[in-house]
Amino acid sequence: MTTTEIETTAGTATTAEQVLDAARGVADRLALDALERDRANAEPSAEAELLRGAGLPGVLLPREVGGGGLPWSVGLDVVREIARADGSIAQLLAYHYVNAHNLVWVADEAGRRRWGVPSAARQWLWGDSVNPVDPDLQLVRDGDGYLLRGTKSFSTGASVGDVTVVGGVADDTGKDLLVVVPRDAPGFVKGGDWDNLGQRLSASGSVRFDDVRITPDAVLGSASESGAFGSLVTPAIQAAFGHFYLGVTRGALETAAEYTRTTSRPWLLSDVREAVEDPYVLATYGRLVARLRAAEALGRSAGESLSQAHERGPDLTWAERGEVAEEIAALKVVSSDLAVEATSAIYEVTGARATSNRYGFDRFWRNVRTHTLHDPVQYKAREVGHHFLTGAHPGFTLYT
Incomplete structure (x- = not known):
């Protein structure tokens, strides 16, 4: 895809229905050459322009700053729709929604x-x-601002984003701060070294900050000091992960189903004329689709719960936040397990010839296998089990 090939799908979308129509249009466009772009492993600059042209980045921003002001449930639906066609671009947009929302969770009115x-x-x-598992970046006091120093191994969207949210520790106060760095800031160096098994177009390479000047108005604040409301950053990103996995799973099953209908051959011992009549093929699809429907229902419920918690604003309690986090943890467990299994199982219902590289069905598995390692799903299962047995909620971290 080149920039000249991009067509805007829906101008400026203002309602949930318009936004979802725009997302489906973007997904349909991305699906046309998803395999070719995956293999090219290039920076997703044109894809980012496609998202901008469809008006998707601004749909969750508050109306007071000109955004769509739509609930989180809509943003999660958008992520799921995009993931159906291209997991990398869904990740890019999902991370954007969370990063930009620090303007609501952390920033004051002036910063917003x-x-x-x-x-x-x-x-x-x-x-x-x-990413908190990397060594913390340092914010060194310099006059009325800071100098940002250090590196991050993974920085999704930094190379194609207009701005990047950076987490660092202030050397004068010891506080963790979120700051905004424009794409062309002097000393902001992109590594261009993302070359992983999957999510190849997620722009998740390393970055380095060589004394990047941070002015006072580029400091958003501290997530750890923003109360239960500010801590929604973690349930929100985990919910986005869950919807991303659901979207990839549905895309894999839809792609496999088309192949089964048009190309797969019935097994010689099946005594049927077409693959779509094979009882084992039907049962395999049936079980996977049934589980996907159940997981999607949980996803919708979790999205509504997150939206309702967000509407509470600063009045949100830690107990209320904890209940939402546990529901989203359950979604993470179910969607992760299903995505990894289903994207492998599609070969059982398509056949040996479907392993040909020209079909590229492996991209679905590669994408979810790569991203489900973001943080160990077993820890989410432990959280759900602990809550079920004792009612406990995990303490706030950027992973819980």
């Missing part, structure tokens, strides 16, 4: 307007350089 107004007006994409 300073960064939110241009973000909504120009459909900015926000990158992410907050």
